[in-house]
Amino acid sequence: VCPAGPGGVAVPRAGLKKLALPPDYSGITFPEKPKLKFMDKVPAVPKVQREPRRLRDIRGPSQVATDFIQGQYGILALGGGYLHWGHFEMIRLSIGRSIDPKSMFAVWRVPAPCKSVTRKSLGHRMGGGKGPVDRYVTAVKSGRLVVEVGGRCEFGEVRPFLARVAQKLPFPAVPVSRESLREMRREEEEKRLDNQNPWTFERVVASNMLGMRKYLSPYDLQLKGRYWGKFFLKHRV
Amino acid sequence: AVAAKMAALGGGGARWRRAWLPGLQLLRRGSKAVTRHWKAMSFQRQKLLAVTEYVPPRPAVPPRCLPRPTGQGREEDGHARVLRRQVEETLRSSRMVAVCQYNSVPAEEAVTLRHYLRKHGIHVKFVLNEVVRPVLARSKYRNLLPLFVCRNVLLVSPETRAREMLRVLKRVPQVNLLGACIDDTILSRQGVENFARLPPLEVSQGQTVAALSLLSSQTSSLLQRGPAHLTALLDEHIRRLREAAGPTEPAPGQSTGNQ
Numbered sequence: 392v393c394p395a396g397p398g399g400v401a402v403p404r405a406g407l408k409k410l411a412l413p414p415d416y417s418g419i420t421f422p423e424k425p426k427l428k429f430m431d432k433v434p435a436v437p438k439v440q441r442e443p444r445r446l447r448d449i450r451g452p453s454q455v456a457t458d459f460i461q462g463q464y465g466i467l468a469l470g471g472g473y474l475h476w477g478h479f480e481m482i483r484l485s486i487g488r489s490i491d492p493k494s495m496f497a498v499w500r501v502p503a504p505c506k507s508v509t510r511k512s513l514g515h516r517m518g519g520g521k522g523p524v525d526r527y528v529t530a531v532k533s534g535r536l537v538v539e540v541g542g543r544c545e546f547g548e549v550r551p552f553l554a555r556v557a558q559k560l561p562f563p564a565v566p567v568s569r570e571s572l573r574e575m576r577r578e579e580e581e582k583r584l585d586n587q588n589p590w591t592f593e594r595v596v597a598s599n600m601l602g603m604r605k606y607l608s609p610y611d612l613q614l615k616g617r618y619w620g621k622f623f624l625k626h627r628v
Numbered sequence: 629a630v631a632a633k634m635a636a637l638g639g640g641g642a643r644w645r646r647a648w649l650p651g652l653q654l655l656r657r658g659s660k661a662v663t664r665h666w667k668a669m670s671f672q673r674q675k676l677l678a679v680t681e682y683v684p685p686r687p688a689v690p691p692r693c694l695p696r697p698t699g700q701g702r703e704e705d706g707h708a709r710v711l712r713r714q715v716e717e718t719l720r721s722s723r724m725v726a727v728c729q730y731n732s733v734p735a736e737e738a739v740t741l742r743h744y745l746r747k748h749g750i751h752v753k754f755v756l757n758e759v760v761r762p763v764l765a766r767s768k769y770r771n772l773l774p775l776f777v778c779r780n781v782l783l784v785s786p787e788t789r790a791r792e793m794l795r796v797l798k799r800v801p802q803v804n805l806l807g808a809c810i811d812d813t814i815l816s817r818q819g820v821e822n823f824a825r826l827p828p829l830e831v832s833q834g835q836t837v838a839a840l841s842l843l844s845s846q847t848s849s850l851l852q853r854g855p856a857h858l859t860a861l862l863d864e865h866i867r868r869l870r871e872a873a874g875p876t877e878p879a880p881g882q883s884t885g886n887q
Contacts, residue, residue, distance in 0.1 A: 406756065406758050407708055407711070407756055407759060409705060410707060446661070446662035447662070449662050450661065471662070582682060585684075585685045586683060587684065587685050588680065588681065588682065588683040590679055590680050592677070592680040595676060595679075595680060603672065603676055606670050606672040606676075607673060608661065610661075616680065619666075619667070619669070620662045620663050620666070620667050621662050621663075621664075622666065626682070627677070627681075627682070
């Protein structure tokens, strides 16, 4: 910052260097294998019975894997979607390329693909039964962590490659750290508390004002207007 | 498919019924709840979302009208504290403190400058303004505060050798003297030059002593002024008489008679 001196000429000034203490990595436990495990395309016991679509495993907020376990940084999903083997390989290889196994580690927070998804062959008319199993996928809901990275590293080092991975996922995702996640949650809570609008979605739906429940789904009681299908509406309170 | 439809309608008979149950029929057309694309919302739902948007709080006084938040509450930097203590120590132990503006000097010139000043017992100290300002504000050098803008260097010395300092600084055009505080007296650049032109302390002391003792030294000559004047007059008279008696050969009795 160059404050303007007399005559409007910028006077460059160098202040005292603020020497920060190096970060403390004492409380970190490394897992046995620092790199990400290989995920199978098909589970060891492939399912014979084809399962129904059950898209409700994409809808709404996630109840599992919402907080950090081992690592300090991770990728947070901000929408619902299915991850298949291609995504898993992309994540595994990109992160394996970018981390240093001696000082950093990465951990999966999603299970291997276990849900079978069918597809009918192209160019045929409707009918003739359910198609054969095409691939296996994992369902991910919004607010779930996909991978966790930790070790002797800073967020600034980790963020670039996590952002690249997050961009390639089928749902919107962001790299987060423990502090940034806490900050996000705190801000959400603050927004909820200091909202000056007396009419909230939750209130309208719970008391069925103006008969709005006719136009809304019964799931909107829990989703509270923040979710629409698989999408997470970040700007809604 | 027709049989299924008839069974769903719950109607009997061979003919079609125009009426239909909205529960099942609406499920047949349209997409499911969770879609890959952004599913179109009904207008009532859009209205509800528009009404229940987030409204941020508006304080009575906008924050841009309030005074800027100062950097209060920031924890003290240990390094800054150490530097401040060093500056205080330097100011306390030195009689002469000169503040100079420092423009970039080549490295070897800086070393030479430091060497020459050190020969006269003047120490060169680089100080940061943000470290020095609180120290000066609390000490008696409050009026030197306006000098501490831009890059500056302090020349401190336990003895006051302004003349040598000015001579050394004249060789280096990049270091300009702004002001000095010598023996608790704040001097500008002119003042320092005048101070340098003053004679050294012993000489001025001797001059003061001489000036003070001038009157007392004059007392003896004052007392002797009367008889000295008389002696001078008599000598003059004798001289004149000698000159007068020289050509006319006066009698020795006349000279004694005139006395």
